[in-house]
Structure formats: C-alpha cells, structure tokens
Amino acid sequence: MLYGLIHARYILTNRGIAMMLEKYQNSEFGTCIRVFCENQLMMPIGLSDNPGESMVKLYCPKCQDVYIPKSSRYHHIDGAYFGTSFPHMLFMVHPEYRPKPSPSSFVPRLYGFKIHALAYQLQVEASVIGRSHASESKEQQTGQMVATTRFFSFKRHPS
Numbered sequence: 001m002l003y004g005l006i007h008a009r010y011i012l013t014n015r016g017i018a019m020m021l022e023k024y025q026n027s028e029f030g031t032c033i034r035v036f037c038e039n040q041l042m043m044p045i046g047l048s049d050n051p052g053e054s055m056v057k058l059y060c061p062k063c064q065d066v067y068i069p070k071s072s073r074y075h076h077i078d079g080a081y082f083g084t085s086f087p088h089m090l091f092m093v094h095p096e097y098r099p100k101p102s103p104s105s106f107v108p109r110l111y112g113f114k115i116h117a118l119a120y121q122l123q124v125e126a127s128v129i130g131r132s133h134a135s136e137s138k139e140q141q142t143g144q145m146v147a148t149t150r151f152f153s154f155k156r157h158p159s
Helices: 002-010 015-025 086-093 117-156
Strands: 043-045 059-060 066-069
Touching: 015 086, 043 086
Parallel strands: none
Antiparallel strands: 043 059, 059 066
C-alpha cells in the first residue's frame, strides 16, 4: 500500500508525468468506447485519494467521463495509487495533448423527429398513473364480483 501511495505522488512530478505521457501515447491504457470520442486515448484515474475505496478507473479526456476498465489487469489496482488529480495535472503541464471536445453528440430521434427530454418524463408519469388506475380498476372489479356473488348466494329461489 505504501508503494501505491508513493506512486500516486511520483506520477505528479515532472519525471512521473513524462513517463505516464509516454504510456498514454503508446495507448497502454486503451481507448474510449464512445463512438463520438473516435478511439480517444484514455488514462488511469482514481475516484478517491483514500486507499481501499475504489479500484482504478479510466478517464477519457474527450468526453470527460470515467469508465470501468475492461482489462482484468486493472481490477486489483487501487484507484488511490493514481489519485484523482493525475489526468488533470498532465493536461495542465502539457496542454497540447488535451483533445478538443467532441463537436457532436448522439441525438435520440423517432421517425426522424428529435425526442424532447420531457417526453421520457411524461411517459414515466403516464405509466405510473396507468398502473395505479389499472390496480384500482382490478380492485373495483374484484369488489363487484364479491358483492355479486354474495347477492346471488343469499337470494335463492325454491325449485
């Protein structure tokens, strides 16, 4: 654990940044899975500076999002060994390596029309209301059946 925390400090030094930059350029950490990132190189990041809280993740500087690494070699490395500051420090020291943000993003469409963000919210509300009405309707139908059964069971005609 001590070695890992020393590593987190070391990669923030000029020598450490130079070594990590070389690994970044050699694509040793993989590429982003998003289509609009166009195989942007990724780099390791921790979600916490405290050991034992989470494993290392991969940061895409183009979409500025964090992903769970696919490779099993990262599954047992603590995120604190890279820290939360590493990618940002690298780009502060070497701004020429910071990719430009993606000019386009995915826009959901239905039959060619853009779907407004409120449409999903309205659908959820409508389905909740529909479910509550359906359960009330079933309760009413069940109640009516019980009342009908009681009515016919008490009213008997002599044959």
